[in-house]
Amino acid sequence: MQGRSGSIHPTAIIDPGASLADDVTVGPYAVIGAQVSVGPGCTLANHVTIVGPTRIGRNNRFFPYASIGQDPQDKKYTGSGQSALEIGDENTFREFVTVNRGTEGGGGVTRIAHRNWIMAYCHIAHDCQVGSDTVFANSATLGGHVTVQDGVILGGFTAVHQFCTVGELTITGGHTMVAQDVTPFVIATGNRAQLFGVNKIGLQRHNFSEADMDAVHRAYKLFFRSKLNANDALAAIDAELSASAPVQRFVAFVKHSTRGICR
Numbered sequence: 001m002q003g004r005s006g007s008i009h010p011t012a013i014i015d016p017g018a019s020l021a022d023d024v025t026v027g028p029y030a031v032i033g034a035q036v037s038v039g040p041g042c043t044l045a046n047h048v049t050i051v052g053p054t055r056i057g058r059n060n061r062f063f064p065y066a067s068i069g070q071d072p073q074d075k076k077y078t079g080s081g082q083s084a085l086e087i088g089d090e091n092t093f094r095e096f097v098t099v100n101r102g103t104e105g106g107g108g109v110t111r112i113a114h115r116n117w118i119m120a121y122c123h124i125a126h127d128c129q130v131g132s133d134t135v136f137a138n139s140a141t142l143g144g145h146v147t148v149q150d151g152v153i154l155g156g157f158t159a160v161h162q163f164c165t166v167g168e169l170t171i172t173g174g175h176t177m178v179a180q181d182v183t184p185f186v187i188a189t190g191n192r193a194q195l196f197g198v199n200k201i202g203l204q205r206h207n208f209s210e211a212d213m214d215a216v217h218r219a220y221k222l223f224f225r226s227k228l229n230a231n232d233a234l235a236a237i238d239a240e241l242s243a244s245a246p247v248q249r250f251v252a253f254v255k256h257s258t259r260g261i262c263r
């Protein structure tokens with residue numbers, strides 16, 4: 001412990017195979033397992049558990065009883081093959097958050113990028129891919145193999161089914177059940193989730209131009225509110241709105257959907 005600028009409580013248990021930056025702070029009764037790497041500026045409160053293989057970036061905060069990097073909750077997982085968790089920078093994990101490592105059958109790695117705000121009791125399952133600048137309200141839950149793109153806000157108790165993708169800057173209402181892919185830039189709520197328009201406030205907060213916001217609204221109406229079938233709607237969007245980069249991302253999302261689109 002000599003030469004450290006951070007503090008490690010004497011009741012904390014740290015495996016000799018763990019690697020902690022010099023300024024990491026570890027609270028009472030925290031447990032850090034082997035093959036865990038914790039970057040500079042991180043804070044682990046009391047009773048946090050982190051096991052590996054897990055790599056954590058800079059300036060992350062873990063609140064009491066967060067359980068990070070545990071084995072996947074997948075009955076097919078046997079402990080063989082790659083199983084890892086990668087966490088970026090400046091994320092916050094509140095009380096009782098659980099994040100599981102990946103499985104060999106799902107790519108082997110669960111990833112969480114940067115500046116995410118994960119509130120109490122949230123669960124991020126094996127092989128999930130979470131972008132940056134998201135907010136998970138209390139008890140939001142991701143099944144295995146879920147992708148959550150940048151800027152998404154999941155309302156409290158939102159549940160996302162396995163293999164679904166939630167598009168960028170989408171917001172869900174509380175108690176939403178997502179069973180199909182949700183396109184970028186929309187408001188979704190209900191069980192099962194239905195769409196209720198464009199997330200205009202989210203677009204404004206992320207400094208979308210008036211032209212791009214108008215284009216997104218037009219693309220939404222063509223795809224979801226017109227009488228055109230999906231292919232004809234995409235063709236019309238390509239013909240009218242291809243100059244808008246957000247609309248291009250909307251179209252690409254629809255074309256690459258494997259679960260079907262929430263409508």
